[in-house]
Structures are given as structure tokens and as C-alpha cells.
Amino acid sequence: MRRKVTLKQIAKELDVSISTVSKSLRDSPEISEDTRQKVQAFAKLYNYKPNLIALSLKNKKTKTIGIIIPEIVHHFFATVISGIEHVANEHGYNVIVTLSDESFDKEVINMEMLANGSIDGFIMSLSKETQHKKDFHHITEVINQGMPVVMFDRVTNDILCDKVIIDDNLAAYEAVQNLIDKGFKKIALITTVDYVSVGKLRTDGYIKALKTNNIVVDPKLILKIEDIDICDHQIEELIANNEIDAVFAVNELFAVTAIKAAKKINLKVPDDISVIGFTDGIISKYSSPSITTVSQNGIKMGGKAAKMLIERLESEEEEDEHYKTEVIETHLVLRESTPSL
Amino acid sequence: MRRKVTLKQIAKELDVSISTVSKSLRDSPEISEDTRQKVQAFAKLYNYKPNLIALSLKNKKTKTIGIIIPEIVHHFFATVISGIEHVANEHGYNVIVTLSDESFDKEVINMEMLANGSIDGFIMSLSKETQHKKDFHHITEVINQGMPVVMFDRVTNDILCDKVIIDDNLAAYEAVQNLIDKGFKKIALITTVDYVSVGKLRTDGYIKALKTNNIVVDPKLILKIEDIDICDHQIEELIANNEIDAVFAVNELFAVTAIKAAKKINLKVPDDISVIGFTDGIISKYSSPSITTVSQNGIKMGGKAAKMLIERLESEEEEDEHYKTEVIETHLVLRESTPSL
Numbered sequence: 001m002r003r004k005v006t007l008k009q010i011a012k013e014l015d016v017s018i019s020t021v022s023k024s025l026r027d028s029p030e031i032s033e034d035t036r037q038k039v040q041a042f043a044k045l046y047n048y049k050p051n052l053i054a055l056s057l058k059n060k061k062t063k064t065i066g067i068i069i070p071e072i073v074h075h076f077f078a079t080v081i082s083g084i085e086h087v088a089n090e091h092g093y094n095v096i097v098t099l100s101d102e103s104f105d106k107e108v109i110n111m112e113m114l115a116n117g118s119i120d121g122f123i124m125s126l127s128k129e130t131q132h133k134k135d136f137h138h139i140t141e142v143i144n145q146g147m148p149v150v151m152f153d154r155v156t157n158d159i160l161c162d163k164v165i166i167d168d169n170l171a172a173y174e175a176v177q178n179l180i181d182k183g184f185k186k187i188a189l190i191t192t193v194d195y196v197s198v199g200k201l202r203t204d205g206y207i208k209a210l211k212t213n214n215i216v217v218d219p220k221l222i223l224k225i226e227d228i229d230i231c232d233h234q235i236e237e238l239i240a241n242n243e244i245d246a247v248f249a250v251n252e253l254f255a256v257t258a259i260k261a262a263k264k265i266n267l268k269v270p271d272d273i274s275v276i277g278f279t280d281g282i283i284s285k286y287s288s289p290s291i292t293t294v295s296q297n298g299i300k301m302g303g304k305a306a307k308m309l310i311e312r313l314e315s316e317e318e319e320d321e322h323y324k325t326e327v328i329e330t331h332l333v334l335r336e337s338t339p340s341l
Numbered sequence: 342m343r344r345k346v347t348l349k350q351i352a353k354e355l356d357v358s359i360s361t362v363s364k365s366l367r368d369s370p371e372i373s374e375d376t377r378q379k380v381q382a383f384a385k386l387y388n389y390k391p392n393l394i395a396l397s398l399k400n401k402k403t404k405t406i407g408i409i410i411p412e413i414v415h416h417f418f419a420t421v422i423s424g425i426e427h428v429a430n431e432h433g434y435n436v437i438v439t440l441s442d443e444s445f446d447k448e449v450i451n452m453e454m455l456a457n458g459s460i461d462g463f464i465m466s467l468s469k470e471t472q473h474k475k476d477f478h479h480i481t482e483v484i485n486q487g488m489p490v491v492m493f494d495r496v497t498n499d500i501l502c503d504k505v506i507i508d509d510n511l512a513a514y515e516a517v518q519n520l521i522d523k524g525f526k527k528i529a530l531i532t533t534v535d536y537v538s539v540g541k542l543r544t545d546g547y548i549k550a551l552k553t554n555n556i557v558v559d560p561k562l563i564l565k566i567e568d569i570d571i572c573d574h575q576i577e578e579l580i581a582n583n584e585i586d587a588v589f590a591v592n593e594l595f596a597v598t599a600i601k602a603a604k605k606i607n608l609k610v611p612d613d614i615s616v617i618g619f620t621d622g623i624i625s626k627y628s629s630p631s632i633t634t635v636s637q638n639g640i641k642m643g644g645k646a647a648k649m650l651i652e653r654l655e656s657e658e659e660e661d662e663h664y665k666t667e668v669i670e671t672h673l674v675l676r677e678s679t680p681s682l
Contacts, residue, residue: 006404008433063347064454072422072438078414085440089447092349094454097413097438099426106430113405113435118459256627286597288629 007112010042018105019135064094065309066119068110070102070127075281076298083302084123091310100127108138120313121148123305132195148312150305154197162308163325164301168198171294171330172205175276176248178332180213182339184245188221188238190254202250228253236261246274252283255291275337289336301328348453351383359446364478405435406650407460409451411443411468416622417639424643425464432651441468449479461654462489464646473536489653491646495538503649504666505642509539512635512671513546516617517589519673521554523680525586529562529579531595543591569594577602587615593624596632616678630677642669
């Protein structure tokens with residue numbers, strides 16, 4: 001039985017990156033002519049078919065929406081999918097989900113696979129690696145061929161398309177302002193590295209709140225986590241070595257880890273140290289103390305993304321270049337990890 | 342633009358169920374000739390193409406695995422998907438996920454959609470409604486056309502295929518025996534309705550443990566929950582109205598709700614009442630007290646399911662009817678909700 005050769009196999013065989021193969025097949029001037037010819041010859045030899053989106057689009061509608069998310073063991077993304085499902089099903093659409101696992105290559109491969117006639121349009125949130133590389137050629141390609149894309153949460157200004165976001169900067173600002181209103185001044189930030197778009201925006205919101213209130217920004221109190229799996233020790237050091245009043249964490253895992261770290265050195269939450277997290281997931285709800293957090297409203301975000309995509313799919317106009325960015329409202333869910341005053 | 346008519350639209354138009362449409366298109370003798378003719382005529386008129394799996398299988402491999410799970414906001418299923426992804430990617434396969442939302446119709450629709458040339462084989466866990474209806478024609482159909490299916494967790498004896506399960510009966514037995522060993526006698530069970538296969542097996546394990554230890558099974562202490570969204574009040578009544586030593590809950594949401602109910606009437610966990618749950622998810626880990634629970638090892642289950650499917654896909658033999666059922670080992674994760682003695 002003849003197996004279809006994949007992008008990945010071509011890349012491996014020729015010892016180049018998947019991105020190089022993908023760009024070579026599209027005759028991108030970014031790739032040297034020598035490499036392009038090599039890739040194209042190989043693809044031809046093994047009968048590789050680049051996707052024929054434009055063709056398939058003209059012939060049929062699949063009534064299916066493709067989703068690409070960075071990870072699945074993550075309550076926020078799961079709620080967004082629920083929101084998409086609900087609205088999609090109401091409008092007679094099915095939904096297919098794929099995971100990039102925060103990998104650029106997997107994002108490209110999944111996009112290639114789904115665009116090949118399985119779906120009518122994409123709803124996606126960028127992988128960390130894609131944001132780091134700033135390589136969006138796979139998305140541009142799909143849009144250029146006439147397949148609509150809606151981005152949510154982790155988006156980029158480099159791509160023109162419909163987007164659904166929250167105002168991460170404002171949400172962080174409000175959370176930190178809430179801590180300042182309660183009299184706290186030494187407020188630490190536990191955030192991600194800057195290339196994660198939402199992490200950067202939340203960091204900016206934290207800094208803005210401090211500056212607005214004439215509190216000096218102390219770099220020692222800002223911890224940027226690269227790898228979530230080994231953050232425990234860093235967070236323990238941050239809390240043990242600085243006399244902190246409060247912590248603002250940009251996700252719920254950082255928040256619950258901060259609480260654990262505080263308990264370890266016998267600090268009481270919220271009596272000795274307050275914590276506010278981000279994302280109203282089950283960790284925030286069931287941890288002890290339960291965690292005050294910024295609710296992103298994933299269900300609403302997913303529903304809105306689905307609505308925007310379906311409107312575009314069913315619009316009569318050939319190509320409407322007026323892209324919209326919808327901002328979903330956030331709110332602070334007050335729980336036990338901050339004083340109730 | 343001509344839209345492809347879907348199973349759902351045919352069902353709606355003719356006011357019959359999706360299952361009836363699906364069976365009529367396959368000339369099933371279960372459906373009256375009159376209905377069959379009507380459905381077939383309609384399908385022909387609107388150019389509906391039933392899936393051509395056999396044909397597509399002979400022509401190409403997609404190197405893609407399709408997953409159908411009942412819900413996504415559920416840590417266990419998310420970990421199984423991670424396990425599948427990992428092994429699939431190692432073997433050069435992509436993964437597509439769809440959700441049945443516990444609905445029979447959605448399970449049928451998703452199966453139809455994916456079987457239509459997008460994937461090489463299925464890994465699936467049955468929806469509650471499918472288990473209730475005992476209607477598995479969509480799965481039989483796919484298998485008969487030569488597309489392999491691996492079932493996990495919620496499986497059925499009515500379908501011959503590869504399966505990955507845990508020994509739910511034994512796992513429940515061991516959890517309850519652990520409570521009995523600690524001296525508890527009035528042990529309540531919070532479980533699902535019996536048609537959910539794993540719920541039934543865990544109920545049987547609970548009963549077996551009591552009987553083995555000559556403890557009378559008291560029906561008042563067995564609570565069968567139909568709708569997880571409105572279980573709070575039922576669980577509160579169970580705990581308030583019976584002098585219970587301990588609770589065995591068949592999932593972590595029931596377990597954490599039992600702890601909340603106990604706290605509400607000032608019972609201390611584990612001093613006044615002990616709780617053991619099922620599924621080692623983030624609720625069990627981060628709730629307070631943290632919850633002693635049966636770990637199902639979702640990652641391992643997913644990995645094993647992927648391995649079985651890929652072996653079958655890549656096997657040289659035309660049709661190997663020797664189906665296997667792999668049993669993944671469980672173990673009790675001891676935490677704060679049971680006494681440490």
C-alpha cells in the first residue's frame with residue numbers, strides 16, 4: 001500500500017525544517033533556490049500533494065470548523081472549546097480539535113492536515129514557539145487561499161484576521177489595583193517570558209498599576225517563568241527572599257504554587273500574604289484557600305469566535321477585508337486568597 | 342454555492358432520528374421499507390454521499406488518528422488524549438479530537454464526518470447516551486468497512502474490537518477495602534446511574550468489598566446520580582441524614598462535593614468522615630483537604646490505545662480477528678481525606 005508522504009518526512013529526509021519544506025513548496029523567496037529545487041523535486045518524486053484548499057473550497061462545504069489549541073490539559077482552553085462547540089452546533093457545524101503542544105512544527109502540520117479539505121475555517125490560539133519564532137507563513141497561506149481564520153487569546157498583530165481577545169493589560173491592571181486598594185505595596189508578579197503575548201500584556205498591566213500609584217517597580221519582585229514544570233523552586237525563592245505583601249500571578253498554576261510556597265515557610269494566606277491569579281479554572285475554585293482570580297470567560301470567548309467565523313463563512317461578499325477584534329469583558333472573582341475587606 | 346447535505350439535515354427534513362437515517366442508508370432491516378425508500382430518495386435527490394471508507398482506505402493512508410470522547414472539561418479524558426498524542430507523534434501519526442458531549446447523535450455525526458477519508462482509525466470512549474441506548478450500529482459499520490477502532494474506559498461487550506480499560510471493579514473493591522481496613526463500617530457510595538458502564542462496575546466493586554467483609558449493604562447509603570450539575574443537594578442529604586464513617590465516590594467531582602457537604606454540617610475530614618474518590622485529577626490534588634483517590638493512569642491508557650491502533654493499522658495481515666483487551670493497573674493515591682494510619 002502506497003503511503004502518502006508527509007511534510008515531516010520530507011523535512012527529515014532532506015534534513016531541513018518543516019517550515020523550510022512548507023515555504024519551498026510555495027516558492028517562497030525566503031528559501032534559497034537550491035533548497036527549493038531539492039524540496040520540490042523530492043515532493044514530486046514521492047507524489048506529495050500540497051493542499052488544494054482553493055479547489056476544495058469551490059467545490060464543497062464541509063460544515064466543519066477546525067480548532068488548533070496549544071494544549072488540552074488546561075481548563076481555559078477546554079472551556080473555549082465548549083463555547084465554540086455550543087455555537088457551532090446551533091448553526092449546524094461540527095468541530096474538530098487538534099493540539100500544537102506549544103510546538104511550531106505541530107501547528108504547521110495540523111494546519112496542513114485540516115486545510116486539506118476537512119474543514120471550512122480555523123479557530124486558533126498560537127503556540128508558544130510560534131509566538132517566539134514570529135513565523136506565521138502557514139496562517140498567511142491559508143488565509144490567502146480564501147479560508148477564514150479567527151484567532152483567540154494568543155494572537156498576533158502580524159496577521160490580518162478576525163480576533164477575540166480579552167484586554168489582558170486592563171485585566172491585570174485592575175487586579176493589581178485591587179491589591180493596592182487593600183493597602184498592599186510590595187506586590188510581586190509571577191509571569192511568563194515576554195514572547196508569550198498575553199503574559200507580556202499582563203506584565204505591562206502590572207507595571208502600569210504600580211506606576212499610576214507611584215509605587216516603584218522593583219525588578220527583584222518580577223519573576224518570569226520559562227518552564228512551568230520547574231517553576232516551584234523559583235517561586236519559593238521569590239517568596240522566601242523578599243518581604244512580599246501580595247502576589248499577582250498570570251495563571252492559576254503559578255497562583256496555587258505561590259500559595260504552596262507561602263505555606264511552606266509558614267506564611268498564612270491571606271493574613272500574611274495575598275494572592276490573585278488569572279483564569280477561573282477548577283484549581284482556583286477547589287484549592288485551599290480558594291483563589292481570587294481574573295475570570296476570562298472562556299465559554300463566551302469561544303462562542304464569539306465561532307459566531308465570527310460562521311458569519312464570515314456564510315457571508316455573501318466575496319472578500320470582506322474589514323476584520324474585527326472583539327474584546328470580551330473580564331471580571332475579578334473574589335475568594336479566600338485576598339482579604340475580604 | 343452548493344452545500345453538502347448532512348445526516349442531521351436529512352433527519353430534520355424527514356422528521357426521523359439520525360440513527361434511522363444512518364441505518365436506512367445502509368439498508369438495515371431494522372427500518373421499515375417505506376422509511377428506507379423515503380430516506381434513500383431524499384439522499385439521492387440532495388446528492389448525499391454516504392461515506393466511502395472502504396474505497397478511501399484502499400487508496401491512501403492519512404496517517405491520522407481520530408478520537409471521540411464524551412467531554413473535554415474533564416481531566417481524565419484530557420490526560421488520555423495527551424497519552425495518545427505522545428505515542429501517535431512518535432510513530433508519525435497526527436491526532437484529531439471530536440466531542441460527543443455525551444450525545445448519541447453527536448457521536449454518530451462525528452464518526453460519519455471523520456470516517457469520510459480524514460483518518461485511518463478511531464480511538465473512542467462511548468457517550469452516556471450511547472451506553473443507555475445500546476445502539477452501536479455506527480461503530481459496527483465502521484469496523485465492517487475495515488477501519489479499526491480501539492475503545493477505552495467506557496467500552497461495550499457488544500462490539501468486537503481492541504479495548505483498553507482499567508479493572509474498575511477491582512479498583513473500587515480495593516478502595517473500599519482500604520476504608521474497611523481502617524475500621525470504617527458505615528461506608529456510603531456516591532455513583533452514577535447503572536447504564537454508565539464504569540459506574541456500574543465500581544458500584545459492583547463496592548458491594549463486593551462490603552459482602553466479603555460481612556458488612557450488610559444498606560441501599561440508603563448508595564446514591565446514584567443522574568445529572569452531575571444538580572448533585573450537590575442529593576449529596577448533602579446523604580451525608581446529613583445518615584451517620585456515615587466514610588464515602589467512596591466514583592469520580593473526583595462527587596468526592597469534592599461530599600467534602601463540601603461534610604464541611605457544611607461541621608464534620609471534619611478525615612477526623613469525622615473519610616473520603617476516597619476516583620480519578621487522580623487536579624481537583625483531588627488541589628482541594629483542601631487533598632483527596633485520596635484511585636489513579637486511572639490516563640496517560641498510560643491513551644498511550645496503550647494508540648499503540649494497539651497503530652499496530653493494527655500497520656499489520657501486514659488482512660484481517661486479524663484476535664482482538665485484545667488490555668487492562669491498565671490502577672493504584673490508590675493516599676492523601677489527606679483519609680486517616681494516615
